[in-house]
Amino acid sequence: MVSLSVLLAGASAVLVSAVHPDALPSYHYGAPLHVECMNRSSETGEHLENAQHELEWIPFPVCEETNKPLEFHYGTEGEVNCTIAFVSDPFFHLLEFYIHSDAPLSCRLPSRPPAHVEVVGEEVPEQEYIPLVFALAGTLQQSHMHISTHLNVLLHSTPKHHMRPHDSGVLDSAIAYSTSPLSHMEGSYTRKLIIGDALPLSFSVRWFPTPALPKTEGKVEWQGLGGHIYASTVFYSIVSFIAGVLLSGMYLMGVVMPRRLKGRAMGGATPLGYGLNGVGNGWGYTKRSID
Ligand SMILES: *[C@@H]1O[C@H](CO)[C@@H](O)[C@H](O)[C@H]1NC(C)=O
Numbered sequence: 001m002v003s004l005s006v007l008l009a010g011a012s013a014v015l016v017s018a019v020h021p022d023a024l025p026s027y028h029y030g031a032p033l034h035v036e037c038m039n040r041s042s043e044t045g046e047h048l049e050n051a052q053h054e055l056e057w058i059p060f061p062v063c064e065e066t067n068k069p070l071e072f073h074y075g076t077e078g079e080v081n082c083t084i085a086f087v088s089d090p091f092f093h094l095l096e097f098y099i100h101s102d103a104p105l106s107c108r109l110p111s112r113p114p115a116h117v118e119v120v121g122e123e124v125p126e127q128e129y130i131p132l133v134f135a136l137a138g139t140l141q142q143s144h145m146h147i148s149t150h151l152n153v154l155l156h157s158t159p160k161h162h163m164r165p166h167d168s169g170v171l172d173s174a175i176a177y178s179t180s181p182l183s184h185m186e187g188s189y190t191r192k193l194i195i196g197d198a199l200p201l202s203f204s205v206r207w208f209p210t211p212a213l214p215k216t217e218g219k220v221e222w223q224g225l226g227g228h229i230y231a232s233t234v235f236y237s238i239v240s241f242i243a244g245v246l247l248s249g250m251y252l253m254g255v256v257m258p259r260r261l262k263g264r265a266m267g268g269a270t271p272l273g274y275g276l277n278g279v280g281n282g283w284g285y286t287k288r289s290i291d
Pocket residue numbers: 039040048058059
């Protein structure tokens with residue numbers, strides 16, 4: 001008897017807490033998706049926490065074009081400009097951390113619109129988020145930086161049966177990355193940036209209806225560099241990728257970390273390690289003259 005009632009109590013608890021996904025709201029086509037990012041210390045690049053030891057999420061900086069923090073729109077592809085009007089001293093130092101991927105520009109998007117309480121006393125399901133890292137690329141110099149200001153933004157929605165082309169949906173995953181980081185030519189999207197400048201970011205936004213990359217007749221295929229990708233190519237790429245990861249891991253542990261720790265000990269809080277020792281960036285990167 002006791003075990004049966006425990007069982008029943010357990011079952012009802014599950015019924016109460018498990019909200020069926022269909023009961024949760026999904027985005028309508030064109031609905032705004034607000035980008036929030038981790039607040040970080042401009043001194044160390046570390047994330048900041050509130051009194052409850054929770055991460056502090058703050059809106060993406062305000063874009064001059066809209067007078068609002070950056071937002072995307074569900075299912076809407078296209079070009080989005082976002083000029084950050086004034087790169088302050090702390091923001092400049094954060095950009096240095098982002099460009100070295102020492103602290104990524106870690107942001108997030110709500111996977112669904114906020115849920116409303118339908119029944120009085122019912123608990124609101126917790127808002128879930130998907131990570132959106134902006135892999136900003138650039139090069140650091142003593143007094144300024146070059147930053148690749150054009151980024152591709154890829155957004156995936158969860159698979160579902162679409163009744164109409166512009167049906168509602170839920171976010172699955174996302175990524176944003178600078179394009180052509182090695183191009184410093186006139187007319188390219190690379191910007192020389194000093195403290196006080198405006199930072200004109202531009203985004204090419206594309207959507208995928210599922211977490212998968214584009215397929216033709218059930219096979220993953222790119223039409224990119226002259227046609228199809230074969231299994232051997234994929235295998236070769238994976239092997240080289242793993243080798244690269246291992247090598248860069250060894251490099252990081254063996255070369256960059258010790259130097260960086262040394263930099264810390266000498267009081268260099270920012271990657272450029274201004275003044276003090278005059279050793280330059282102290283990060284194991286060779287400086288390139290680009291100007
Ligand atoms: C981020 O944290 C810094 C340092 O605590 C604080 O001064 C700043 O106001 C925070 N940013 C926002 C938008 O809350």
